[in-house]
Amino acid sequence: QLQLQESGSGLVTPSQTLSLTCAVSGGSISSGGSSWSWIRQPPGEGLEWIGYIYHSGSTYYNPSLNSRVSISVDKSKNQFSLKLRSVTAADTAVYYCARAREQAYFDYWGRGSLVTVSS
Amino acid sequence: DIQMTQSPSTLSASVGDRVTITCRASQSISSWLAWYQQKPGKAPNLLIYKASSLESGVPSRFSGSGSGTDFTLTINSLQPDDYATYYCQQYNSYWTFGQGTKVEIK
Numbered sequence: 615q616l617q618l619q620e621s622g623s624g625l626v627t628p629s630q631t632l633s634l635t636c637a638v639s640g641g642s643i644s645s646g647g648s649s650w651s652w653i654r655q656p657p658g659e660g661l662e663w664i665g666y667i668y669h670s671g672s673t674y675y676n677p678s679l680n681s682r683v684s685i686s687v688d689k690s691k692n693q694f695s696l697k698l699r700s701v702t703a704a705d706t707a708v709y710y711c712a713r714a715r716e717q718a719y720f721d722y723w724g725r726g727s728l729v730t731v732s733s
Numbered sequence: 734d735i736q737m738t739q740s741p742s743t744l745s746a747s748v749g750d751r752v753t754i755t756c757r758a759s760q761s762i763s764s765w766l767a768w769y770q771q772k773p774g775k776a777p778n779l780l781i782y783k784a785s786s787l788e789s790g791v792p793s794r795f796s797g798s799g800s801g802t803d804f805t806l807t808i809n810s811l812q813p814d815d816y817a818t819y820y821c822q823q824y825n826s827y828w829t830f831g832q833g834t835k836v837e838i839k
Binding site for chain 1 (some may be wrong): 776782788
């Protein structure tokens with residue numbers, strides 16, 4: 615059974631960089647046909663896809679966040695990471711990592727990590 | 734980018750009711766649509782993919798239909814465990830979600 619677990623800072627100062635890591639267990643991040651995404655959900659709101667990475671390292675980001683986002687993969691540790699620069703209060707959200715089966719729909723999710731942007 | 738619009742935003746229903754949630758895409762997405770259920774404090778859970786395929790382990794009272802721009806999620810005989818928020822998501826062109834439909838107790 616694949617499991618994903620987010621970790622990182624729960625409190626970030628405005629204008630700084632949000633950093634989160636998603637550890638994958640029960641399967642390989644290099645498995646073909648899968649891509650690995652970050653998705654966020656502001657308190658009381660809906661879901662927003664942030665970006666994805668493939669095990670090859672290829673990435674694509676939501677155009678609305680593109681200039682501030684980077685996602686990287688560490689195959690040796692079976693994990694992938696998110697960095698979001700120049701954060702504001704609007705970036706306060708629960709951040710989920712998820713696997714897209716066949717690079718399509720999200721069948722495995724982490725439990726989510728609440729990140730609050732505040733001074 | 735493709736916009737997804739769900740209706741209604743909130744729905745009140747009783748146990749045993751048949752519930753229908755609609756999702757409309759801003760352009761044709763063929764059958765590249767998934768549905769998720771989310772309970773408070775939990776991650777979303779995949780219910781339906783490719784518009785009408787039931788994910789393994791999901792009760793058969795859940796069903797999906799539609800293609801192109803108009804899609805429907807139906808819950809036959811609503812159960813107490815089904816009170817939650819439901820999201821549609823297109824994967825024709827990257828990924829976007831609908832705004833959600835909350836199913837409440839009537």
